[in-house]
Amino acid sequence: DIQMTQSPSSMSASLGDRVTITCQASQDIGNNLIWFQQKPGKSPRRMIYYATNLANGVPSRFSGSRSGSDYSLTIISLESEDMADYHCLQYKQYPLTFGSGTKLEIK
């Protein structure tokens, strides 16, 4: 199975900060990676697909990038509504596997 190592597990940042969350894949997944945002009591919301594509309705302050086997979700200027859990998912190979999640808090 492909392991997705996500970091950090939690972080705290101030409004306006640049925030980056990373997932590292244990095998080649190409660009087959999705980033989800999840707020308390809600279902996951797709933010980025195919590693770098912004999903419909997602603010442009969010972006996805790839460097080799490392995948990053970046928020260029943190807003209060961005407080949430973030998860990555590889969909290159079954079983599909998620990262362990990142809890993003606002200072």
Next chain:
Amino acid sequence: EVQLVETGGGLVQPGKSLKLTCATSGFTFSTAWMHWVRQSPEKRLEWIARIKDKSNNYATDYVESVKGRFTISRDDSKSSVYLQMNSLKEEDTATYYCTLTTRYNWFAYWGQGTLVTVSS
């Protein structure tokens, strides 16, 4: 509008069975691949099963931890997907979500989830 509504969750004893239903609308169900994903109390997401469409012979796939215990199925006439869960264990306690993929749209739509608690 795409809608997915999961039902069937609840409190069940270890070793018992439960069947979840995901009723859908707002998209062409018959050609979509349907998935179940669960989220543990620790908030970790885990993909657990997928069923393809008729043109792909309704092929199924499972995560190792549920193989032989869980069965995913679908009824295209009812636009619904099911998860039969047998021999439940305490570690199966989670919120279960259904979601879908199509050729051009992967995991954009999710249900609200249904909570399954396995406890004596």
